Amino acid sequence: MITVHGRASSANVQIVMWTIAELGLPYRRIDVSGPYGGNDTPEFLAMNPNGLVPVIQDGDLTMFESAAIMRYLGATYGDDTFWPKDPSRRASLDMWAEWAKTTFVPAIVPIFSQMVRTREVDRNMALVENSAKQLAKVAKIADARIGNGPFLAGAALTFADIVFAHQLYRYFTLDFDRAETPNLEAYYERLAQRPAYAEHVMVSYEELRAK
DSSP states (O other): OEEEESOTTOHHHHHHHHHHHHHTOOEEEEOOSGGGOOTTSHHHHHHOTTOOSOEEEETTEEEEOHHHHHHHHHHHHOOTTTSOSSHHHHHHHHHHHHHIIIIIHHHHHHHHHHHTSSOGGGOOHHHHHHHHHHHHHHHHHHHHHHTTOSBTTBSSOOHHHHHHHTTHHHHHHSSSOOOOOHHHHHHHHHHHTSHHHHHHTSOOOGGGSOO
16 A cells, blocks of 8 residues: 655645546555644655655655656556556657646746735735736647647546646636636546546645635
């Protein structure tokens, strides 16, 4: 059984939990970090000296870094659809996974930080507006790609969808001006029908809201 250390409201933990659920792996999850604390103990720091979640334990293996964990799980337990064994097939998906990590996610993080983690009186709405403009361009790229869908790889969900779409619950529930992206909206609605996504990604972030 895989042990996951990390709170359900962490976006990075959601990458791991969604992967585990899609692959049908047995697990237990322990609430760590944020309001639960526990990520600064000697025991936790021995697993991840950065003091961040998630951390997984799978037999004798201990790992941190969500995308690395997701790739390990895909390579170890995924079938050829979720984690293509052919390097050329996997490369194009890895390209979109990296795009999501380096382009889409950094565009939404400042918006989430201001709208949730910052008190309303202290919010930098100019930053939110500028980030929303950048995110609109990025979302349209995703919209065009999903138009060839229904998933990033085409007919089936793969590891690339995990890295990208774990942020879409926040993207569609935060209060900011979004671009018109009908393909992306339909994609999100399809994902919301997947039990693994609904349980592990569509998680309330209210416990993270600044008081």
